[in-house]
Amino acid sequence: MTKVVYKVVQHDGGWAYRLGDVYSETFASHADALQAARIVAAEQQVGGDAEEISWQDAAGIWHVEYSDGGDRPEAEVEDTEPQANQAP
Secondary structure (H helix, E strand, O other), X not given: OOEEEEEEEEEOOEEEEEEOOEEXXXXXXXXXHHHHHHXXXXXXXXXXXXXXEEEEOOOOOEEXXXXXXXXXXXXXXXXXXXXXXXXX
16 A cells, blocks of 8 residues: 655745645645644545546656545654744
């Protein structure tokens, strides 16, 4: 099973969650970014309907794959700044 990890990080003067090199929108607070990351991680694991997926690779070749709708990745949230949750 594939696993994806959303990381909550400081970004662009606020907070965001990141998957690989891709950042979410910027949130004003750490708590807001953490909550959004948890929502996205939960939604990532929800199965869907079976369907065919077509996509084009970097070489311009088209591929068609079948997804049974239940092959969702395991998703988790990693809080890189847990001290931001502590009250002063």
